[in-house]
Structures are given as C-alpha cells and as structure tokens.
Amino acid sequence: xxxxxxxxxxxxxxxxxxxxxxxxxxxxxxxxxxxxxxxxxxxxxxxxxxxxxxxxxxxxxxxxxxxxxxxxxxxxxxxxxxxxxxxxxxxxxxxxxx
Amino acid sequence: xxxxxxxxxxxxxxxxxxxxxxxxxxxxxxxxxxxxxxxxxxxxxxxxxxxxxxxxxxxxxxxxxxxxxxxxxxxxxxxxxxxxxxxxxxxxxxxxxxxxxxxxxxxxxxxxxxxxxxxxxxxxxxxxxxxxxxxxxxxxxxxxxxxxxxxxxxxxxxxxxxxxxxxxxxxxxxxxxxxxxxxxxxxxxxxxxxxxxxxxxxxxxxxxxxxxxxxxxxxxxxxxxxxxxxxxxxxxxxxxxxxxxxxxxxxxxxxxxxxxxxxxxxxxxxxxxxxxxxxxxxxxxxxxxxxxxxxxxxxxxxxxxxxxxxxxxxxxxxxxxxxxxxxxxxxxxxxxxxxxxxxxxxxxxxxxxxxxxxxxxxxxxxxxxxxxxxxxxxxxxxxxxxxxxxxxxxxxxxxxxxxxxxxxxxxxxxxxxxxxxxxxxxxxxxxxxxxxxxxxxxxxxxxxxxxxxxxxxxxxxxxxxxxxxxxxxxxxxxxxxxxxxxxxx
Numbered sequence: 001x002x003x004x005x006x007x008x009x010x011x012x013x014x015x016x017x018x019x020x021x022x023x024x025x026x027x028x029x030x031x032x033x034x035x036x037x038x039x040x041x042x043x044x045x046x047x048x049x050x051x052x053x054x055x056x057x058x059x060x061x062x063x064x065x066x067x068x069x070x071x072x073x074x075x076x077x078x079x080x081x082x083x084x085x086x087x088x089x090x091x092x093x094x095x096x097x098x
Numbered sequence: 099x100x101x102x103x104x105x106x107x108x109x110x111x112x113x114x115x116x117x118x119x120x121x122x123x124x125x126x127x128x129x130x131x132x133x134x135x136x137x138x139x140x141x142x143x144x145x146x147x148x149x150x151x152x153x154x155x156x157x158x159x160x161x162x163x164x165x166x167x168x169x170x171x172x173x174x175x176x177x178x179x180x181x182x183x184x185x186x187x188x189x190x191x192x193x194x195x196x197x198x199x200x201x202x203x204x205x206x207x208x209x210x211x212x213x214x215x216x217x218x219x220x221x222x223x224x225x226x227x228x229x230x231x232x233x234x235x236x237x238x239x240x241x242x243x244x245x246x247x248x249x250x251x252x253x254x255x256x257x258x259x260x261x262x263x264x265x266x267x268x269x270x271x272x273x274x275x276x277x278x279x280x281x282x283x284x285x286x287x288x289x290x291x292x293x294x295x296x297x298x299x300x301x302x303x304x305x306x307x308x309x310x311x312x313x314x315x316x317x318x319x320x321x322x323x324x325x326x327x328x329x330x331x332x333x334x335x336x337x338x339x340x341x342x343x344x345x346x347x348x349x350x351x352x353x354x355x356x357x358x359x360x361x362x363x364x365x366x367x368x369x370x371x372x373x374x375x376x377x378x379x380x381x382x383x384x385x386x387x388x389x390x391x392x393x394x395x396x397x398x399x400x401x402x403x404x405x406x407x408x409x410x411x412x413x414x415x416x417x418x419x420x421x422x423x424x425x426x427x428x429x430x431x432x433x434x435x436x437x438x439x440x441x442x443x444x445x446x447x448x449x450x451x452x453x454x455x456x457x458x459x460x461x462x463x464x465x466x467x468x469x470x471x472x473x474x475x476x477x478x479x480x481x482x483x484x485x486x487x488x489x490x491x492x493x494x495x496x497x498x499x500x501x502x503x504x505x506x507x508x509x510x511x512x513x514x515x516x517x518x519x520x521x522x523x524x525x526x527x528x529x530x531x532x533x534x535x536x537x538x539x540x541x542x543x544x545x546x547x548x549x550x551x552x553x554x555x556x557x558x559x560x561x562x563x564x565x566x567x568x569x570x571x572x573x574x575x576x577x578x579x580x581x582x583x584x585x586x587x
Contacts, residue, residue, distance in 0.1 A: 008461070015416060015464040016423070017457055018445035027461055030519055034462060037520060038405040041478050044485070051480030052487055054307045054337075055293040055536025061340050063333030075200035081430035088425050093440050 001035040003028050101126045102263040103584065106172045106320040109266055113160060113171045120160070120171030123266075124153035124215050127173045131217065131264045134587050139239045140259035142178050143186055144218040149173055152215035159213065169323055170213030175265035177256045178219040179226055180206050180311075181300040185216075189302045190224040190234040190252075193422045193429045193451025203300020204332045205269060205311055212327045217265055220255030224453045225419065226276055226304045228252050229525040232516045233455040240512070241283060242585035243552055247509040250280030250525075256314050257284040262587055267315040267324055271301060273308045274407055275504075275529025278541035281314055282504035282554020285543045285580060287321045287571065288314045292561050293536035294339035296325075297332030305414035306337075308407075308533040316581055318542065318572040322346035325564060344565040354573045355389030357566075360497035364400035365528055371507045377544040377553040378503050381574060385501070388573055395497055397489040402482050403531040408523055409466050409479035410534070416463030419456070423447060458519060487535040494560050499570055503528055504541040504554035528556065538564050542571045543580040552580075 008028045012019045019027065073086055082089040101123065104112070112118045128146050135141050156171035165171075176182065179189050181199035183206075188194040202210065209216065223233040231239040231254025239254040241247040242262040249258040253270030257280035260268050270277040272290035281288025289312045296311040303309060313324035329343035361382055366375060382392050424430035424447030431446035452460070466475035493500060505525060515522040532539040537558055544555035555574070559567040575581075 007465075011461050011465045011468065013445075014468060015460050016420075016441065016444040016448050017452070017460065018442075018449045019457075020449075023454075023457070027458060030458060031462055031465065033520060034408065035465075038409055038475070038479075040405050041402060041409075041482055042474075044399075044402060044482060046478065046481035046485070049481040049484050051477055052483040052534075053480055055487075055534070061331055061333065061336055061338055072200070078200065079197055079427035081424060081428070090425055091439055091443055 003032045102130050105317045106266045109172050110168050120153035120156040124149050124173045127217055138258050138262050139237050140255040141218045142221050145185055149215040149217045156213045166213035172266050173215040173217050175217045175220045175259045175268040177222050177253050177270050179271050179302045182206050190222045192235040197428050204297040205328050208327050220259055222255055223252035224456050226252040227455050227459055229522050235453050241509045248512050250283035252276040253280050260314055267320055270314050271311050273304050274533050275526040277312045278529050279505045281541040283509040285552035286314055287318050287542050289321050289540045291564055292538045294337050296328045297335040297338040299334040303418040305411040318568055318575050322568045341562050346565050349569050350572045352569050354570055358391040358497045359385055359499055359501045360395035361501055362395050362397045364397050365502040369506050373547045374503045374553050378555050381544055381555045395493045399485045399489050403486055404527050406479045406482045407530040409475050412459040412463030413466045413476050416460045483534050486531055490535045500558040502556045504556040508547050508551035532558050540567045540571055
C-alpha cells in the first residue's frame with residue numbers, strides 16, 4: 001500500500017500533528033512499508049471469526065455506588081499550562097466573538 | 099557479596115533480624131546509583147530524600163515490631179510510567195516534562211503501604227513504545243552487561259537498575275513484551291501477569307486491551323513476593339479482576355514432576371539466534387530430567403501475531419494519547435502558530451512534545467481507525483486476535499505451560515535497529531502473542547552467550563496461573579547459578 005503525501009497530511013490532521021515536510025515524507029515511506037507488512041493478514045479467511053476487542057478473561061469489577069468527596073481542585077489544576085481562576089485557559093475558540 | 103547484591107528476600111531477612119537497617123540499605127542503593135548511573139542511564143529521577151524518609155519510617159516500624167510485611171524497608175525503583183504523587187512523572191516523553199502527578203497510582207500506593215522505599219523513576223521508551231529504551235526523550239539506557247548495547251525496552255531502565263544492583267527490584271509494564279524482553283537481555287526474572295491481575299489505575303495508558311504491570315527481580319522468590327503486594331482487586335480499575343490472589347510463595351519449591359511443558363514449534367523458526375535456541379533446548383532437557391513431560395505443541399497463527407499487534411496497539415495508543423493536547427497538563431506549545439486557535443494549539447503541542455516513534459504509532463493507529471480502513475485493518479486484526487487466542491486455548495488443553503525463547507536475539511547494539519522500525523518490531527515477535535491472548539508470561543535467566551550476553555527463557559501460562567509459572571521457573575533456577583554472574587561496572 002503506497003501512501004501519498006496527501007494521505008499522510010490527512011491522517012496527521014486527524015491525529016492533530018502538524019508535521020514538517022521532512023516528517024511527512026519519512027512517515028509516508030515508513031507507514032507504506034508497515035502497511036505492506038500488515039497486509040499479510042488479508043491472506044487469512046476470518047469471515048466466520050468473531051473479533052476479540054479485549055483480553056478480559058474474568059468478570060470485570062464494579063465498585064459499590066457510594067458517594068465520595070470531590071477531588072482537590074487546586075491539586076488537579078496545579079499542572080495547568082495556563083489557567084484563569086479554577087478554569088483551564090485556552091486560545092479563543094470562536095473567531096470574531098469578543 | 100556486597101549488600102547491593104542481596105536479593106530482596108535476603109535483605110528482608112536481615113532487616114527482620116536487625117542485622118541491617120532500611121536506611122543503610124537505601125543509602126547503599128543511592129550510593130551505587132550516584133557511582134554508576136552516569137554509565138547506565140537507568141534513572142530519570144532519583145528521589146533520595148523521599149526514599150530515605152520512607153526508609154526511616156520503615157526502621158521505626160521494625161523497631162516497634164510492626165513491620166508492614168516481608169518487604170518493608172526494601173528499596174525499589176519504578177518505571178516512569180507510574181504516577182507518583184509529588185514526584186515528576188514523564189513516561190519518557192518531553193510532553194510530560196515537569197508533570198507532577200496529583201495522586202499515586204494504585205500499585206504505588208500498595209508499595210508504599212507495604213513499606214518499600216521508592217528510589218526514583220526509571221528510564222523507558224517514550225510512552226512505552228519501543229524495544230530498546232532508545233526512544234526515551236531524555237537519554238538511552240545502557241545494558242549493564244555490555245554498555246554499548248541496549249538493555250531492551252520499553253522497561254529498559256527498570257531492567258538495567260536491577261541488573262546493575264542500583265535497586266533490589268523494580269516494576270515495569272508489558273504491552274507486547276516490555277517486561278519480559280528487557281528481563282531477558284539483562285539476566286532477570288520478569289513477570290507479565292494475566293491481563294487484569296494487577297490494577298492499572300494511575301499507570302499511563304499505552305494500549306488498554308494489552309497493558310499490564312509486573313515485577314522485575316533477580317530471583318524468582320523476589321518476583322513472587324513483589325507480585326503478592328500487587329495482585330489486589332481495585333475498585334478504581336474496572337478491568338482489575340475479582341479473582342483472589344494465590345499465595346505465590348507457598349508452592350515455589352514444589353518442583354515440576356508430573357507437569358507437562360509445551361515447546362511451540364513456531365517459536366523456533368527463522369530469526370532465532372542459535373545460542374538462544376540452544377539455551378532454551380537445554381532448559382527443556384533439564385525440565386525433562388526434573389520429571390516434567392516435555393512435548394511439542396503448535397500455535398499455528400503465530401506468524402500473524404506481529405501484524406495483528408502492530409495494528410491493535412497503535413490504534414489503541416492513538417486514542418489513549420489524544421489526551422496530550424496542551425490544555426490540562428504537560429507541555430503547551432509556545433510557537434507563534436499555537437496561539438491562533440485551539441486546533442493549532444493541539445497540533446503544535448503534539449508536534450513538539452512527541453518523539454518520532456510515538457508519532458509513527460499515532461499516525462499508524464489513526465490510519466487503521468479512519469473511515470474506510472477500520473474494517474480492513476482494525477476489525478480484521480481483532481478477528482485474527484481471536485484465532486491467536488484460540489491457538490493458546492487448544493495448546494493449554496494439552497500442556498500446563500509453554501516454554502520458548504523470550505527474545506529471538508540477545509542484547510543488540512545501541513543504534514543498530516533504531517532507524518528501521520520493522521526490524522525493531524521483530525524483537526517482540528515471541529512476547530506479544532501472550533499479550534494478545536491476555537495470558538501470564540515470565541522471562542527467566544537461561545544462561546549466557548559465548549560473548550557473555552544474558553539469554554532469557556520464556557514461560558507462558560493459563561489465565562491466573564502465575565503461581566505455577568513461578569514454581570516452574572524456581573525449579574529451573576535451583577539448578578543453576580546465573581544470578582552470581584553480575585555485570586562488571
């Protein structure tokens with residue numbers, strides 16, 4: 001599967017990565033090679049096989065529905081790159097709105 | 099024999115008899131780290147103050163006759179993937195540089211409650227993606243047995259620290275072999291428990307249907323003792339199993355008489371180093387002499403496991419790593435473009451914060467999950483995963499455990515495979531099928547190459563059969579003295 005540069009740009013946009021042109025070319029070549037290798041799976045007939053999404057071998061655990069105290073807001077915000085009061089600050093989302 | 103050469107349980111008995119204090123043991127570890135870690139590169143962060151405070155508290159408990167358990171006072175190291183309250187946790191990535199977790203992961207809490215001083219945070223491949231610890235955003239780890247070679251990965255720092263006697267034991271994580279492969283390359287016992295055996299709350303996620311936490315130690319009994327602390331159901335992790343833990347040390351000396359071990363013929367194919375194969379065959383022969391029945395088994399879909407893994411793990415990672423966006427914690431891009439809008443903030447932050455292997459896997463996973471390709475790649479891989487799981491179910495109807503090489507090759511040179519992703523991925527080909535099936539797997543010392551590099555032997559078991567794997571490993575360990583061959587540093 002030979003990827004094109006525009007395929008790489010599309011995937012990078014979905015993955016929220018602003019790649020450099022050099023990276024685009026590098027990943028185009030490397031991902032093409034990896035996709036060629038994984039194409040091996042197509043040789044297997046799996047039409048009658050159910051997918052396995054999780055290796056959960058035992059019953060999963062639900063905790064009792066008991067209310068607990070809230071997390072410490074200050075602690076949770078202590079790693080914020082930018083904050084206003086008790087909010088995380090981000091660039092303006094809606095253009096042209098004051 | 100120096101203090102730092104003792105096993106965790108040897109140290110434990112000397113702490114119990116008051117021959118030595120935890121402060122002395124912790125200082126010995128810290129001194130060793132200060133002396134040799136520049137050469138090894140195992141530690142990203144040393145927490146001398148924290149470790150000594152924990153050691154002092156441990157000594158006070160022992161003095162009052164209130165030891166928290168057998169390993170109270172035994173210092174260990176933690177892979178930097180575990181959240182440690184107040185102690186920087188980077189997961190080997192620039193995007194988390196300076197991140198101070200607001201809470202302890204469950205296993206960290208359990209270790210603290212059991213009284214083990216935490217020496218610091220251990221180097222690793224970035225977000226556990228890699229097989230050589232070279233994708234660490236900070237510096238590579240060197241194999242204590244040959245500093246020009248890798249200790250394996252992704253838990254390379256966890257392996258190197260224990261092999262180099264900087265820590266008495268450590269914790270790693272294993273998504274496709276990241277505990278077992280480095281253990282194999284550094285003469286250690288590394289256990290990946292059954293999926294769900296150990297809580298992952300507060301463990302930075304890579305591929306959530308595969309990740310598992312486990313102990314890395316120099317002896318089998320140490321491994322069992324450490325697993326005992328970790329194997330606890332956790333209401334904070336819905337995938338942590340309700341299955342009660344066994345007493346992992348009770349039957350360690352039970353031997354292998356009457357057990358059946360399977361040699362999977364597909365694990366001895368092309369690409370296996372002859373010295374590695376010879377060591378595994380010798381182990382099989384020894385087990386026969388000890389009374390085990392050794393038979394050949396077949397896991398016919400083994401050749402598809404690598405491709406299956408390299409679709410599923412990147413798909414899950416692309417989703418898990420979406421949280422690193424520069425908003426709530428970690429790096430926020432300061433480039434001019436990053437202030438334009440939210441999408442630019444995300445893209446610039448991730449571009450600057452992630453290294454090449456992480457970007458490669460995020461790209462691959464995003465592609466496999468994207469519209470038009472989901473069925474052909476992701477769903478297809480999930481179907482093949484079922485076939486791989488069924489292979490193991492069939493094999494385990496005939497045998498109690500599977501015996502194989504851990505890594506197809508001994509430690510390779512730093513720089514040797516880093517520019518060729520497919521060559522690097524091949525290193526995991528014998529460890530990752532076990533993760534796809536959710537089974538427990540263990541790597542144990544199996545001898546040395548003529549050139550003096552450690553060789554690992556892998557044991558795979560039935561779900562929640564860790565006690566039997568440890569017992570089988572112990573039966574082999576009793577017959578050799580590989581542990582005494584310590585690295586010359």
